[in-house]
Amino acid sequence: DGGITQSPKYLFRKEGQNVTLSCEQNLNHDAMYWYRQDPGQGLRLIYYSQIVNDFQKGDIAEGYSVSREKKESFPLTVTSAQKNPTAFYLCASSVQRAAYEQYFGPGTRLTVT
Amino acid sequence: GENVEQHPSTLSVQEGDSAVIKCTYSDSASNYFPWYKQELGKRPQLIIDIRSNVGEKKDQRIAVTLNKTAKHFSLHITETQPEDSAVYFCAASTGGTASKLTFGTGTRLQVTL
Numbered sequence: 189d190g191g192i193t194q195s196p197k198y199l200f201r202k203e204g205q206n207v208t209l210s211c212e213q214n215l216n217h218d219a220m221y222w223y224r225q226d227p228g229q230g231l232r233l234i235y236y237s238q239i240v241n242d243f244q245k246g247d248i249a250e251g252y253s254v255s256r257e258k259k260e261s262f263p264l265t266v267t268s269a270q271k272n273p274t275a276f277y278l279c280a281s282s283v284q285r286a287a288y289e290q291y292f293g294p295g296t297r298l299t300v301t
Numbered sequence: 302g303e304n305v306e307q308h309p310s311t312l313s314v315q316e317g318d319s320a321v322i323k324c325t326y327s328d329s330a331s332n333y334f335p336w337y338k339q340e341l342g343k344r345p346q347l348i349i350d351i352r353s354n355v356g357e358k359k360d361q362r363i364a365v366t367l368n369k370t371a372k373h374f375s376l377h378i379t380e381t382q383p384e385d386s387a388v389y390f391c392a393a394s395t396g397g398t399a400s401k402l403t404f405g406t407g408t409r410l411q412v413t414l
């Protein structure tokens with residue numbers, strides 16, 4: 189464990205509020221990723237970033253935003269435009285600017301009511 | 302884009318038996334195939350991976366085989382133990398800069414005594 193941290197572990201928000209999930213890594217990895225996990229649906233890619241100040245949309249980017257101002261940090265904002273935000277959110281990183289050997293953080297479980 | 306299908310969705314085996322999980326992928330350019338194990342409420346952990354220049358890879362009781370012609374790959378667990386009980390995910394990637402992983406929907410493995 190260690191190397192990739194996500195906070196908080198559990199997060200509760202009211203509908204209509206934006207919320208930002210934290211992801212930090214001290215592995216000196218270039219690439220970072222955000223996934224959403226719902227029961228029975230596996231992991232779906234939200235956004236990813238290979239280098240600082242650059243990121244790409246994944247398969248389900250609508251209603252989410254990210255920034256990559258520092259190599260170590262890749263925060264995810266879940267906006268009020270996201271229709272079904274309640275989910276388990278996982279951050280990952282990989283040493284190369286390619287999708288090899290991704291290592292995951294412990295996740296944040298977001299509940300929106 | 303890439304599509305990864307995984308079967309079965311649930312698998313129950315007796316302790317000591319073997320377990321096999323199969324995945325197919327659609328993009329013939331994919332060249333990296335990792336497998337992740339996720340215990341309940343925990344982060345996915347990379348357990349083994351294979352690249353397309355290799356047909357089989359083993360690590361103790363775990364092995365992965367790849368058939369590029371048929372575009373499928375499999376995870377084999379021998380001498381299963383109760384601690385092998387978890388959800389297993391396969392994934393595929395084309396590799397290279399700005400590549401991403403596409404995950405299967407997962408297999409819940411239950412090892413019974």
